[in-house]
Amino acid sequence: MANQLDPQNNTLPDATSVPLDRIDLSDPRLYSQHRWPEYFRRVRDEDPVHFLEDSPFGPFWSITRFEDIVAVDTNHEVFSAEPFIMIGDPEPDLPLENFIAMDPPKHDVQRAAVQPVVAPRNLAAMEGLIRERIGVILDNLPLNESFDWVSRVSVELTSQMLATIFDFPYEDRHKLPYWSDIATGAPELSGGTADKEERNAALQDMAETFSKMWFQKAALREAGHEPTFDLISLMEANADTRDMINRPAEFLGNLGLLIVGGNDTTRNSITGSVLAMNMFPGELEKLKHNPDLIPSMVSEIIRWQTPLSYMRRIAKSDFKLNGKLIKKGDKVVMWYISGNRDERVIDNPDKVIIDRPRVRQHLSFGMGIHRCMGNRLGEMQLRITWEEILKRFDNIEVLKQPERVHSNFVNGYVNMQVKVIPKAS
Numbered sequence: 001m002a003n004q005l006d007p008q009n010n011t012l013p014d015a016t017s018v019p020l021d022r023i024d025l026s027d028p029r030l031y032s033q034h035r036w037p038e039y040f041r042r043v044r045d046e047d048p049v050h051f052l053e054d055s056p057f058g059p060f061w062s063i064t065r066f067e068d069i070v071a072v073d074t075n076h077e078v079f080s081a082e083p084f085i086m087i088g089d090p091e092p093d094l095p096l097e098n099f100i101a102m103d104p105p106k107h108d109v110q111r112a113a114v115q116p117v118v119a120p121r122n123l124a125a126m127e128g129l130i131r132e133r134i135g136v137i138l139d140n141l142p143l144n145e146s147f148d149w150v151s152r153v154s155v156e157l158t159s160q161m162l163a164t165i166f167d168f169p170y171e172d173r174h175k176l177p178y179w180s181d182i183a184t185g186a187p188e189l190s191g192g193t194a195d196k197e198e199r200n201a202a203l204q205d206m207a208e209t210f211s212k213m214w215f216q217k218a219a220l221r222e223a224g225h226e227p228t229f230d231l232i233s234l235m236e237a238n239a240d241t242r243d244m245i246n247r248p249a250e251f252l253g254n255l256g257l258l259i260v261g262g263n264d265t266t267r268n269s270i271t272g273s274v275l276a277m278n279m280f281p282g283e284l285e286k287l288k289h290n291p292d293l294i295p296s297m298v299s300e301i302i303r304w305q306t307p308l309s310y311m312r313r314i315a316k317s318d319f320k321l322n323g324k325l326i327k328k329g330d331k332v333v334m335w336y337i338s339g340n341r342d343e344r345v346i347d348n349p350d351k352v353i354i355d356r357p358r359v360r361q362h363l364s365f366g367m368g369i370h371r372c373m374g375n376r377l378g379e380m381q382l383r384i385t386w387e388e389i390l391k392r393f394d395n396i397e398v399l400k401q402p403e404r405v406h407s408n409f410v411n412g413y414v415n416m417q418v419k420v421i422p423k424a425s
Helices: 038-048 065-075 106-118 120-139 149-164 175-184 194-220 231-237 248-277 281-289 291-305 375-392
Strands: 050-052 062-063 146-150 310-315 319-323 324-326 331-335 391-396 411-417 417-422
Touching: 038 146, 050 324, 106 175, 106 324, 106 375, 120 149, 146 248, 149 175, 149 231, 149 248, 149 375, 149 411, 175 194, 175 248, 175 391, 194 231, 194 248, 248 281, 248 291, 248 375, 248 411, 281 375, 291 375, 331 375, 375 391, 411 417
Parallel strands: 062 331
Antiparallel strands: 050 062, 146 417, 310 331, 319 324, 391 417
16 A cells, blocks of 8 residues: 655645545654644544554554553553664664663663663762853854854764763764764664665774773773773673673664663753744743743753654554554554643643643653663753853844754754854843
């Protein structure tokens, strides 16, 4: 059956004109053109557990309402994260394994090995460094002239933080967000535009770089040096993961996962927050008059932005959900981006309301055992960014519509031209 949304035609029809059983929520143009809200609204209203028989990624179920997503995400006994959490399947010649795409007990063991890097005590120790680096980035921005916020602020900050968490060579830090982008950007995985040869070369570079770092750290430890507190050193120090270098698919997969997790949530939420304050200027005025609302604003932005659109599962047994029978072996996609706009649970969900009641009630970090490990770090970076913005600037004016990522997985930004207006001295 041909899909109603013709991939050769860049013009998307109105959501109401597409037959319900032909709506393809995996079409990346819905996200790059920011047309997804109308499509998900229709599916939530008319067919919230939605089956598509024919798509570039094979048949799959779309779970679109908040409460149904929670039901799937918190039931790992029926809905397996293995073998992959993106809607497409990786090519057999490039196998990747990571703990977010594992079920217990293996998931629990590998997650526990790296969890300490984002423990509350360590986040508190990082706060001063994050504030210092954000301050330097903001102080070096041009005033009253156009520039790209994504590259100058969002990417720069996240690359610095990733370099810190990985103890990565600082001068090469821009490799980290590049690796993240290209890892998730394959057409067969997310409908992205990454070139296969370039992607393979980048992942090879990533594997070689991290393998070299692993062996360097192991040699220093064997020579009696105290280990540094970073993700690779934590893996080496843990009995369950210290031999991961001998399992290349797991080694590369877990490091890739940690890079993507550290990159996309923070980077796209920082950009989305500036866009939101332009779209809802009354909320910016609230923030200026009451900076104590910043933590609440952070949660609201992460809901409204939803940096990663979904996670996928595979049904391990037949399961009835909202009147539909999901069969064993079926692919099930939990659309967080839709659940976060579900009017049944969240009032006025398309609006940013920074002092909204129950502001932490959102799906952006997932639920259950696979809930995002670095959620507090992402929130802290966004909070500090806005604390420092309010000290310096009266406004950050978005000059034109941003260019968005062509992907059904990463709900992000390629470019956003802005002008910074300083506070009157």
